[in-house]
Amino acid sequence: MPTPAPSAETAQAPSAEHILAQMRETLGEVPAAIEKSVSADPTLIFEHARSKGYAMPPEGGALSNETRTLIYLAVALATSNHACAQVMLKKARTEDISSQKLLEAFRIARLAQATAVLGNAEPLFDLVNERNNGLAGR
Numbered sequence: 731m732p733t734p735a736p737s738a739e740t741a742q743a744p745s746a747e748h749i750l751a752q753m754r755e756t757l758g759e760v761p762a763a764i765e766k767s768v769s770a771d772p773t774l775i776f777e778h779a780r781s782k783g784y785a786m787p788p789e790g791g792a793l794s795n796e797t798r799t800l801i802y803l804a805v806a807l808a809t810s811n812h813a814c815a816q817v818m819l820k821k822a823r824t825e826d827i828s829s830q831k832l833l834e835a836f837r838i839a840r841l842a843q844a845t846a847v848l849g850n851a852e853p854l855f856d857l858v859n860e861r862n863n864g865l866a867g868r
Contacts, residue, residue: 746775758820761813796827800835807839808846 744752746768753760767774786798793801799821806814822832 743776744779746772749775749779756821757817758824759817761817763813796825796831799825799827800831803832804835804839804842807836808842 750760750765750768753764764775764778767778791798799818803815803818803822805811806818
């Protein structure tokens, strides 16, 4: 049985190594988890590249590259994603993003984390207020 001809999509799809090479060129390095994912399951790199293109389109996006880097850095910091924070800091250095902007992104990430703790504490506040209201009536 003859092998079917590759579809236009398959014929044009870059290899996993090509995607890794592009990441190295753009970011300076590839986080270890991404490198390891390729040998564990090569399809993961294609999904990662697709997701990156969806979130950060190479052309026509509404945000500047600098703004994207700052957002990505802030999210990486707020979610304790050390590998992404390191890569975004290298990118920030390459893009010559000012220290003031980096610190503002940090402050926003810090506020997001503090707000998350505050939001998660709603049941605690309910209990404390319930007890406070119970004491007030005595």
